Structures are given as structure tokens and as C-alpha cells.
Amino acid sequence: MSFSESHKFSGEGIAHIARIIDKINLGIWEYNTDTKEVKWSSGFYTALGYAPGEIECSYNFFFNQLLYYHDKEVFLKATQHPRQGGSPVAHVRLLTKLNGYQWFENTTQKHDTADGPVIYGVLKNIHALKISEIKVTEAEFKVNEIGRIAKIGSWEIDTATMGLTFSKEMYDIFELDDHVTMSVEEAIGFFEPHYRKTLTNVVNEALNYCKPYDIELLFKTAKNNVIWVRSKGVPVINDHGKCVTVRGIFQDIDSIKRKGITLQSSINLLDDQNKRLQNFAYIVSHNLRSHSGNLKFMVNLFEEAKLSEERTEIFSHIKTISESLSATMGHLDEIVRIQSEITRERKLLDFETIFNNVASALHTNIDRTNAVINTNFSDCPQVNYIPAYLESILQNLLTNAIKYKHPDRNPVINITTRKVGNEVYLIFEDNGIGIDMQRYGDQLFGMYKTFHQNSDSKGIGLFITRNQVEALGGTIQVESAVNIGTKFTVKLV
Known part of the structure; x- marks a missing residue:
């Protein structure tokens, strides 16, 4: 009978098809749900590595001995198709003779016969393919999991369409739904x-000139969270050297970046504190030794002097040295006290009130120089600070502005406050004689460093002010030009 004569096969035709299937390593099985009779083709045995008749041909043996326990439910759902609405195809593991459990694809069909309902199945070994799929799935899972843990997403730009595609992790960093384009x-x-x-600029250079890039930027998510991110792009070129795609990664590095910034800030602060400590040690060793040496010398002269006039003159020098020594000890004590007062309780202070107290104490100097003082504390009228520190900072800066006024004009001093986020700034500007920052900028806050010819310059005020500001975690920056004026920007908190 030819295929063109009929679509039905004779019994011999079915047997012939079974023999062909056996040759291509496929197994056929048959199970009568009424009689419980089971039949396995030769290919069924061969697929499992057995010879026909070497193992028991029964439903119980197959279900309890050959079928992997975890796959029993999957197999049952497939064999009960279509009554349970499942798929007739199931991937299950069967125990082979030599290679342990192997993956097989089982396809089932159910037919009603004169002897009762019969389920037919075809087994095909798919172990190599299944293992490859599992490995790919595991690799994808690991990549996705690493991306999720490391907060790394991937993106791609198609140069032809300029279409942009994101991985799921990208949407997570953007804080967007993953269906948004x-x-x-x-x-x-x-x-x-x-x-x-x-x-x-870097994206255009990657697209047009095939230049890769790796940069860190500030980024605002869809939920208005500002974070540091790392963006890296690598062009992909065709055989003609033209960029066809730019692929890259996008990583949330906010925690690492901010820790790095904080660490660098701490290093800088520690370096500055170390310099001040060295300066302090120098003052203690040099100045006190100088005072004591001078004092000892004058005492010896006093003891050797015979005339009353000589002793009177020498004693006046001893008195001057003693006063200078006392002043130096007072300055050193002030510096030590700054560190000891760090733990004192901060209070909510009103800038206007503190400034008025300082201005009242300095009113004689203000009136004598006809100083014009403009204040504007409206942007940040209050601050949590140690009262004595804030008063000292304002007093030192105001005293300096008056002391170093320009000889050809009256002092004009502008004092303002500004709040940026949680940071509070005090800005102090004057039109005085200014400082040559290129020449003296690195010495400005040194102890006993003076840069003008004023007889009353002692070089201690700015040193103390900086110690007070930085003791509470703040900073002080200076901008100045000779004969124009000086601007102090103090970050209090």
C-alpha cells in the first residue's frame, strides 16, 4: 500500500515504524488503564541502557524504580492530558543502567480501544540538551543575581535607530517600572x-568616534533620590570600522562613593589637625623656651646689677617678658580648652542675638572706624552650636575686619548666612586691605602668623577660630585680594 492510497497503516506498517523508531534511539511505551497491561519497545530498553527483558516491564516498576521521585507529579499530569488540562509533553529523569538518572522528553497520547483506554508514549533522550539549558539558566541567574547584589545594570544603544534598551537591574536603579521605554x-x-x-559628550564620542568611556556622575532617580553612579560604555564596530552598537554597564556606587568622599575629607581634616598639632608643639617648645631663656637672662642681670637705676630698668624688662609669657600661656590654654569643650551641649542659637552681643562689645572700635556693618540672617536665622564658639567666631572675624581696614576708606562689612541642605554657612566679607593669598595663603591660619605691619597683630585670632570651627566638624575657606578685601566662608555644620 502506498502513502497516496490511504492515511492509515496496516499492522505490519506500525511494526515497521516501531523498528525504525528503535533504530533512532527513541522508545515507545503503551499502558492500558483498565487492564494495567504495559508494553515497551526495544528502543525503550535501549534508551535506558538495558536489553529487552532485563528489567521488569510493569507500571509499578517504571513509576517506583525508574522515574525520579521529584518528577512523578509532572509525569502524571502529562499522562492524564487532556482531562486535567495539562501538556502532553513532560521532561522527566529516568534511571539508566550505566549513567544514572538522565533527562528524557516524554510525549503522550490517549486513545480509546476495544480493550479499553490506552496511553501511548514516546521517550527521547534529551540529557545533553537539558544539561546545557540548565547551565545557561544557572549562568543567567548568577549574572542577574550578581547584578542585583552589586547594583549593576546593562544597557545598549542601537546606532541605526538610536533605540535604548535596559536590563531589569537598570530599571531598578532608575526606580522605574520595567515596561517603561x-x-x-x-x-x-x-x-x-x-x-x-x-x-x-562621551556618548556622542562613543557613537561617532568609537571611544569607550568610564565615568562617575550624580544621578536623580524617578523617586527623586540623588545617588552616585558609574556609567561605562564600549562601542561595538562592524567590519567597516563603524560603530553599530554601544553597550555598557550602569552601577549604583552611592554608598562606596560617599564613604570615599567622607574618608578623603577625614584624611584632609586629620592632615590639617596634624599640622596644627605640630604648630602647637613648636609654639610650646620654641616660644616658652624663648620666654624662659630671656627671663633667666634678665634675672641674672638683675642679680649682678649694683645700681638702683639698672635694677629698675632690668625689672621692667622682666615684667614685660612675664606678661608675654602669661599671654602665651593664655593662648595655649585657649587652644586646649577648645578641644575640651567639644562635648558641651549645643543650643539653638539666634544669629541676630549673638551678633548684637558681639557688636555691643566692639561698639567703640566700630564707632571709631565709622564701620558700616550689613547683616542678613534671613536664609538661616538659627543654628545648633556651642554659644561660646559662635560668639568667639563672630568676634574674631569682626575684629579682624575692623583691624585690617583699608586706610583710604571706611570699613564695609557684610555678614550673611546660607543653608544648603543640612549644612549651615556663615559668610563674612569686608573691603579691607586684603591678603596676598599666593604668598601667605598656606600660613593664614598658623599660630602667631601675621601678614601686616599692624602693631597690635598677634596672629592668634584666626588660629583659634579655625580650631573652633573644625572641632565641631566644620570648615573655613578664604578668598582675598590685596587692596580689595577678604571673604570668609565658614561651614558651621
Whole structure:
């Protein structure tokens, strides 16, 4: 009978097909649900590595001895198809003779016969393919899990369409739903304004000149969280050297970056404190030794002097040295006291009130120099600070502004406050004689460092002010120009 004559096979035809299937390593099985009779083809035995008749051909043996326990439910759902609405195809593990459990694809069909309902199945060994799929799935899971833990996403730009695609981790960093699509320009719009031009330039260079990039930027998520991110792009070129794709990674490095910034700030502060400590040690060793040496010398002269006039003159020198020594000890005591007062309780202080107290104490100097003082504390009227520190800072800065006024004009002093986030700034500007920052900038806050010819300059005020500010975690910056004026920017907290 030819295939063109009928679509039905004779009994011999079915047997012939079974023999062909056996040759291509496929197994056929048959199970009568009424009589419980089971039949396995030769290929069934061969697929499991057995010879026909070497193992028991029964449903119980198959289900309890050959089928992996974890796959029994999957197998049952497939064999009960379509009554349970499942798939007729199941991937199960069967115990082979030589290679342990191997993966097989089992396809089932159910037919009603004169002897009762019969389930037919075809087994195909798919172990190599299944293991490959599992490895790929595991690798993908590991990659995704690493990306999730490390907060790394991947992206790609198609140069032909300028289409932008994101991985799931990218959407997580953006804090967006993963169904949102956006253009390159829209994605760049998430970055802080200062960094948008930088990112645009490096992306254009990657697209047009095949230049890779690796930069760190400030980024604002869809939920308005500002974080540091790392963006890295690598161009992919075709055989003609043209960029066809730019692929890259995008990583949330906010925690690492901020720790690094804090660490560097701490290192800088520690370096500054170390310099001040060295300066302090120098003052203690040099100045006190100088005072004591001078005092000893004068005492010896006093003892050797015979005339009353000589002793009177020498004693006046001893008195001067003693006063200078007392002043030096007072300065050193002030510096030590600054460190000891760090633990004192901070209070909510009103800038206007503290300034008025300072201005009242210095009113004679203010009136004598016709100083004009403009204050504006409206942006940040209050601050949590140690009262004595804030009063001392204002007094030292105001005293300096008056002391170093320009000889050809009356002092004009502008004092303002500003709040940026949680940081409070005190800005102090004057139109005095200024400081040559290029020449004296690195010495400005040194102890007993003076840069003008004023007879009353002692070089202690700014040293104390900086110690007070930095003792509470703040900073002080200076901008100055000779004959123009000076600006102090003090970050209090």
C-alpha cells in the first residue's frame, strides 16, 4: 500500500515504524488503564541502557524504580492530558543502567480501544540538551543575581535607530517600572544638570568616534533620590570600522562613593589637625623656651646689677617678658580648652542675638572706624552650636575686619548666612586691605602668623577660630585680594 492510497497503516506498517523508531534511539511505551497491561519497545530498553527483558516491564516498576521521585507529579499530569488540562509533553529523569538518572522528553497520547483506554508514549533522550539549558539558566541567574547584589545594570544603544534598551537591574536603579521605554535624551535627563553635558559628550564620542568611556556622575532617580553612579560604555564596530552598537554597564556606587568622599575629607581634616598639632608643639617648645631663656637672662642681670637705676630698668624688662609669657600661656590654654569643650551641649542659637552681643562689645572700635556693618540672617536665622564658639567666631572675624581696614576708606562689612541642605554657612566679607593669598595663603591660619605691619597683630585670632570651627566638624575657606578685601566662608555644620 502506498502513502497516496490511504492515511492509515496496516499492522505490519506500525511494526515497521516501531523498528525504525528503535533504530533512532527513541522508545515507545503503551499502558492500558483498565487492564494495567504495559508494553515497551526495544528502543525503550535501549534508551535506558538495558536489553529487552532485563528489567521488569510493569507500571509499578517504571513509576517506583525508574522515574525520579521529584518528577512523578509532572509525569502524571502529562499522562492524564487532556482531562486535567495539562501538556502532553513532560521532561522527566529516568534511571539508566550505566549513567544514572538522565533527562528524557516524554510525549503522550490517549486513545480509546476495544480493550479499553490506552496511553501511548514516546521517550527521547534529551540529557545533553537539558544539561546545557540548565547551565545557561544557572549562568543567567548568577549574572542577574550578581547584578542585583552589586547594583549593576546593562544597557545598549542601537546606532541605526538610536533605540535604548535596559536590563531589569537598570530599571531598578532608575526606580522605574520595567515596561517603561525612553530615548537616550530622556535617560540623560535623569542626571544632575552639571553632569548632563559630560555624559552627552562621551556618548556622542562613543557613537561617532568609537571611544569607550568610564565615568562617575550624580544621578536623580524617578523617586527623586540623588545617588552616585558609574556609567561605562564600549562601542561595538562592524567590519567597516563603524560603530553599530554601544553597550555598557550602569552601577549604583552611592554608598562606596560617599564613604570615599567622607574618608578623603577625614584624611584632609586629620592632615590639617596634624599640622596644627605640630604648630602647637613648636609654639610650646620654641616660644616658652624663648620666654624662659630671656627671663633667666634678665634675672641674672638683675642679680649682678649694683645700681638702683639698672635694677629698675632690668625689672621692667622682666615684667614685660612675664606678661608675654602669661599671654602665651593664655593662648595655649585657649587652644586646649577648645578641644575640651567639644562635648558641651549645643543650643539653638539666634544669629541676630549673638551678633548684637558681639557688636555691643566692639561698639567703640566700630564707632571709631565709622564701620558700616550689613547683616542678613534671613536664609538661616538659627543654628545648633556651642554659644561660646559662635560668639568667639563672630568676634574674631569682626575684629579682624575692623583691624585690617583699608586706610583710604571706611570699613564695609557684610555678614550673611546660607543653608544648603543640612549644612549651615556663615559668610563674612569686608573691603579691607586684603591678603596676598599666593604668598601667605598656606600660613593664614598658623599660630602667631601675621601678614601686616599692624602693631597690635598677634596672629592668634584666626588660629583659634579655625580650631573652633573644625572641632565641631566644620570648615573655613578664604578668598582675598590685596587692596580689595577678604571673604570668609565658614561651614558651621
